[in-house]
Amino acid sequence: MDLSQYAELFRTETRDHLLTFNRLLLEWEQHPDQPEPVAGIFRAVHTIKGMAATMGYARVADLAHRAETLLDRFRQGHRAVTDEELELLFRTADALEALVEASVGGRDAAVDVELLLGALDDAAGAHAAEPTARPRRISFVAAPVGVGRRIEVILRTDSPLKGARAALVLQRMAALGTVLAVEPAPAAIESDAFDGRFAFRLDATADAATIEREIRSAGDVDRIGIDAGDAVAEGDRDAGRTRHLRVDLRRLDTLMNVVGELVTARGRLEHLAAARGDAALAEDVATLSALTQRIQTEILQARMTPVWQVFDRFPRLVRDLSRQLNKQVAFKVEGKEIELDRAVLDEIGDPLVHLLRNAVDHGIEPPEERAAAGKPAAGQIVLAALRDRGAVTIVVSDDGRGLDRAKILAEAKARGVVDGSTDEVTDDLVLRVLGRSGFSTAGQVSQVSGRGVGVDVVLTRMRELGGSVEIKSTPGVGTTFTLRLPPTLAIVPALLARVGHERYALPLTHVAETVELDAGRVTRLETRDALLLRDELLPLVHLRDVLQIEGEPPRRRPVVVLQLGDRRTGLVIDRMEGQREIVVKSFRPPRGTLPIFSGATVLGDGDPVLILDAGGFA
Amino acid sequence: MILGCLLTQPRWLIFASFNKMDDFSGRLLLFRIGDLACAAPATTVREILPPQRATRIPGAPPPVEGLINVRGELVTLVDGARLLGRGPGVDGGALVLLEWAATTVALAADEVLDLVPLGSVELEAREELVGIDPGVVQAVGRHAGRSFVVLALDALLGPLLTVQEDV
Known part of the structure; x- marks a missing residue:
């Protein structure tokens, strides 16, 4: 029987059940004498066993079966669970995850769970598991009419x-x-x-x-x-009509691409209609535009996924890390229901792991150090998602010792990020130093973090996503990382900038404002021009120079003020050509391409236009 | 001196090296770049398009003309004449869209000449080729009295188009 087409479905569903398994184990660990979570854990393991047996993944089913045997003893409710038993169950969850992945890939022999199986059997006592698991038989006994x-x-x-x-x-x-x-x-x-x-x-x-x-x-x-x-009441019947179904992500991606094309085609049509000055055509195009807009909104909505799908694995991660490092951490997750585009969500997992690791390893102090500082023994780490105007903000904060600014300054001087006379360490400087590949304030490299690949990974990923990172750190009080993300990647509002005969798109995510370039207010700041704007010196970047466009620029030119965290940069362009919704497309940059582009798009007139990456100028 | 080596070998060896390449089953597309007749395996050719204006990619090396829009897909356009060191292209009559290294590249050629079955192609040894870097030639062929070079796409496009992550 070929069940391979269900393998992906099996994997997705098992993942959900394993998340539940982990979540409930963490709950149980908080109150080992209260057996409430056991029923849920049992159900999750039991479901995994049944699905695995149906799929023919005997080793998954066997492992789940042994765990079930142990859990069943707690279901009888005789005593509190011990730390060792919990640890064993956590290991079982990990092993199940590994085994499921391996089984789906046909490599289950590569995962060795023999020791774990033995440990589970030992823990379950004399009632050792049967050597081979079988899916639970369904009762075929006739039921009294009316039950269920x-x-x-x-x-x-x-x-x-x-x-x-x-x-x-x-x-x-x-x-x-x-x-x-x-x-x-x-x-x-x-x-x-x-x-x-x-x-x-x-x-x-x-x-x-x-x-x-x-x-x-x-x-x-x-x-x-x-x-x-x-x-079943009438209301439930109505509820039955709300249909949900799992849709292959690739199908949604295809739909998204097609809608992207549709948006481009619509733009082209609008362009044509405007050029012809045909009122009837313009009206039809307007109707078409409205419909396209609706489809676009619906599909974007269909792609939105709550952040808990990524956040739910972090409580376990923080727990394991804090145990490994002998620290006490109370971990809180907020705003789990906030939604992000699936494509964005898939990309933020790794950066968040880095930030959480840093928080546990470098942020939170050991209990005795905290006690000496008059803080509660358990440190607090909060992971929160919140909606913030058009963007989604994710905050990782800890109440630990804060960043070592002296060390960061020394590093910044050693690496020539600042000159030797600087003694002020702004949050902005902290980010620039931390964001350099290979930098670490950790005196020694631990297993958890400190190899200096953390913040740079976060910064790079956020830039790729068109997002930004801010950092606030106070000695003795804690550190907060704020990640600002566009809720969707595929279609973004952007300014269209003209320089010479060329046009470039600039996503609005980082555009703070646009002002006119007043030559009288331009001064020289070290090696570059700066504009005096509301008593503040704004460093300028002339896009013409960067792009090596020859010829004379127009006399009146706008400056697009880009804001990344605390840093502001003015991008001088020739002319603005309004605002558009652009469909972001990737392209393979030829060797030597300036590192200031984050993608490309096709305008309404069919011309490709490169998208400027604000991070490349700041 | 790949070509040199190739051409001093007995003919069956050249065929053997052809046979190793699955792509070479089938046909060859012949096209002209300047005064040079070139060929690419038809399996690597996606389509032929009329010339179109490209959007410049700042910083990219000269043979790269820029990006073109092929029904919504962004494709890098490379000027065949510059690529082969023959100065800027003049006629620019056709864009040959090649599938290369999991991406599509448009090669600007002057005209498309023919589509010929590989079976009808004669591979002949020639002592030298004037005005072309032998490193970018995979083989030399002859069909219906016309000589042509089979382009080594990896050697030609590899140095221009990085195989790094997309942006």
Whole structure:
């Protein structure tokens, strides 16, 4: 039976269950004598076991089965869990994750879990696990009429091996509640003649939408009939109509690309309509524009994903790190429901790991040092997501010792970032020094961090994403990193700047304002021009010079003020050509390309235009 | 001196080296760049387009004309004549879109000459080629009385187009 097409689905779903497993273990660890989380953990492990067995991943199923045996003892509720047992379960979660990945890739033999299996068996005591796991059998006992809801499922006629598919559906249902009165009989379902129609009763609290989603996730399901049953109220029926489905990310990417093209084509059409001065055409184009806009908004919305999908793995990470480093950390996550485009979300995981590691390793002091400073023994690390105008802000803050500014200044001087006479360490300077590859204030390299690859990774990634990083650090009080991100990458508002005969797009994310270049207010600041703007000297970058465009610039020119964190730079261009929504496309820069571009786009008239990276000028 | 080595070998060895390349099954597209007839395996040719204006990529080396928009996809345009060291292209009659190193590159040529089955191509040993760096020639062929060079795309495009991450 070829289940390979379900491997990806299996992996995604297992990941969800493993997140639950980890989250509940952390809860349990907080209160080892309270067994509430055990039921949820058991359910997660049990579901993984059932799915793995259906997929034929025997080693995953076996590991899950042994863990289940141990957990079952706690479900009986005799005593509090010990630290060793929790550690064993954390290791099991890790091993399951590794084994699932390996199994899906067909390399499960590469993951050795023998020792862990032994440890689980030992912990479970005399009731050692059976050597081979089998998926839990579904009860085929006839149920009293009226228990649960009656559910009918019809598999697609072209579904291969309908029996296995039906078994998968029943496994999923068993994870939701109790499955009863399955028709036809198991032998008939398993036979080759099985036509794909079957029914059962499900005694579960899940709503119809959830049940339907679970059934459909088994794949090859054509029709589902869920009898409301006595307990189901009218409202629940309505709830059943809100349909959710898992969509392959690549499909959404394709849709996004197509919409990108549509936006470009719309721009081109608007351009043509304006050039012709045809009122009727202009009206039709306006209607088309509105519709395109709606499609674009809908698709962007479909791509939005709550940050918890990435944040939920951090409590475990912080716990492990703080234990490893003998520190006490209270970790708080806020704003989990804030949404980001999937593509942005996929990219922020690594930078956040670096920041959290730094916070635990360098930020939070050992308990005795904290006590001596009059702080609570447990340090606090907060990871928060919040909406901030058009952007999403992610904050990582700790109440630790703050950054060592003397060391940073010494490093900055040694590396020539500042001249020898400087003695002021601004937050901006801190960021510039920390952001250099290879810099670390850690006296010694620990396993956790201190190799100097951290902040530079964060800065680079944020720049690639069109975001920015700010840092605030106070000695003895703590450090806060603020990451500002565009909520979506694909379509961004941008200024269109003209220099000579060329046009460039400048995303608005970092544009603070535009002012006119007043020659009378330009002075020389070290090696570059600066503009006196509201009593502040704004360093200027002449885009003409950077791009080596010859000829005379116009007399009146605008300055686009770019703001990255605390740093402001004025970009002098020839002329502004308004604001556009641009579809960001990647391109492969030829060797030698100036490092000031973050991508390219196609304008309404069909011309490609390069996108300037504000970070390249600041 | 790849060409030199290649051309001093017996003919069957040249064929052997051709046979190693899967791409060489099928046909060759012949096109003219200046006075030089060139060829590329048809499997690497995506399409032929009329010439179009490119957007300059500041900092890129001279043979790179810039970016062009091919139905929404951004493609780097390289001037074939400059690439082969023959001065700036004059006619610029056709853009040959080549699939190279997991990307698409547009090569500006003067005209497309022919599409010929590899079976009809005669590979002949020539002692020397005037005015072309032998390093950028993969082989020399002859078809219907016309000689041409099969371009070594890696050697030609590799130094221009980095194979680093996209921006």
